Amino acid sequence: SQTIHQWPATLVQPVGSPLSLECTVEGTSNPNLYWYRQAAGRGLQLLFYSVGIGQISSEVPQNLSASRPQDRQFILSSKKLLLSDSGFYLCAWSAIHWEDIGSKLFFGSGTQLSVL
C-alpha cells in the first residue's frame, strides 16, 4: 500500500533562518506531488506541484521554493524565512489516472511551522 511521510511534525524557526521540509512517498511510482499550506483561519492553498523529477510548478509568488530530486521525494525550502511563512504545511500525492479524472489527493500528517 502507498504511504506518505512528512517531517518534522513541528518546527520553530527564527525570522531569516533557512527552511527545509521533506516529504517522501512509498508504494507508488510517478506520483504527482504537492505542497499545500494552511495559514491560520484560511483554507488549503496550493503552493507547488510536480508531475515528475525536476518539474516544479509554482502556484503563487512567495518566499519559498520546491525541488523534486527523486521520483518520490519532494522538498520545500526557503533561504530566509519571514513571519508570514508561519502555517501548517502539507505534502500530498496523487496518482495519474487518465481514465479516472477523480484521482484523490492523499495527504501527509503535516508540519506546523512557527516563525518567530
Added chain:
Amino acid sequence: DQQVKQNSPSLSVQEGRISILNCDYTNSMFDYFLWYKKYPAEGPTFLISISSIKDKNEDGRFTVFLNKSAKHLSLHIVPSQPGDSAVYFCAASYISNFGNEKLTFGTGTRLTIIP
C-alpha cells in the same frame, strides 16, 4: 479569487441529527468534487466524492449532492456522531494542461457535534 467557497466557517449540530455542509463554486471547468475531513494537527483525509455527471453519491452515513446549474454541492451526515467533529473541506478538481488533477479547496467548515 476564491473559486470554491464555504460560507459557513462553523456549524454545531446535536448528536443523532443531520449535519449539512454547503459549498459553492464558480469555475465551470470543475468536473469532480471531493470532501475532505481534517482533525487538528493532522493531514486531511478523503471522505467522499462526486463526478459532475451525477447529482448524488452516497457512502454510509455520508451523502454528497451536486446541483450543477446552481454550482452548489452539499454534504449530508446522518446521523451525526461525536467523531464527526472536525473541519470539512470542499474541493473541486479539473485536469490541468500537464495532465494532473488540480484541486482547489474551500476555506473549510468546522463541524461540532454536541453530545
